[in-house]
Amino acid sequence: MIIVMRPGATPEEIQHICEKVKELGLTPHVSRGVERTIIGVIGEEEKIRVQPLEAYPGVENVVPILRPYKLASRDFKPEPTEFEMKNGVTVGGQKVVVMAGPCSVEGREMLFEVAREVRASGAAFLRGGAFKPRTSPYSFQGLGEEGLKYLREAADEFGLLVVTETMDTRTVELVSRYADMLQIGARNMQNFDLLKEVGMSKKPVLLKRGLSATIQELLLSAEYLLSKGNFKVVLCERGIRTFETATRNTIDINAVPVIKRETHLPVIVDPSHGTGKWEYVIPVARAAIAAGADGIMVELHPNPESAMSDGPQSLLPKKFRELMQQIRPIAQAVGREL
Ligand code: PEP
């Protein structure tokens, strides 16, 4: 249910409605738009339906949200979400954001080498996994806290933001101490306890689409985060499983405009996991920006041949520079900047 306030509704009128909603044992979520304020009330809607809220001062109308996701929908928040982070970086704004780094943090030296490159190319985020979700239990599982320390040090040295994965409710607090943005990986998109925990943490979140998840399921997972009060959420299309075997996954480029239409949340594309092969990463990154994505996430490694994970899809620094040069004019062509 959303309570749409009149354009000139006063703060007191908005406050009054919020108090009424709380009295009913429900939680109001306020979305302040340029034109008007909308108050979202999720849960036992019957309690609201019997109240003559339309008669309250400042209220224009009360309407149900028909979509299964509520706070993530454009009904609740018509304007696109943008949020500011450190270093003057805004996610979802005019400038597209680039997140780059190795699949896994492998050591201090290599990470500093990558971070220098990420900075020089004009990207804002250093990525890298310290806790790795590997298909085989015998594969490298990540450096854990040691990896988080290297990420923080390297990012601070070069003025970058850290985005890194938390795989488990037990490590949310630990990862939050080092990261600027928590990544929820594809395999954990429907780990509902993790979503609730990260929702409560209030750290910005990168939520990756599950391997076989529909867009609706992705948005319902985002809803878990929003319903816990965390609205700093960026979605990530990272390819889905299809019958195609020429690439590791199939990037669903349709997802970009669909997500833009359905939700106010920003969306980025990960062409590295989406293709699984470095030679396809640049063209798919170009397509992502052309389709209106708010950014991209790519894997970058100084020596992909010796990478401990995802070497075949990792770009060499030289190729990453090419990628940045190539997406810049595309961003401008679609009214964005890089
Ligand atoms: C990653 O970004 O390193 C990763 C594991 O991605 P995904 O969860 O999309 O597979």
Ligand code: MN
């Ligand atoms: Mn990877």
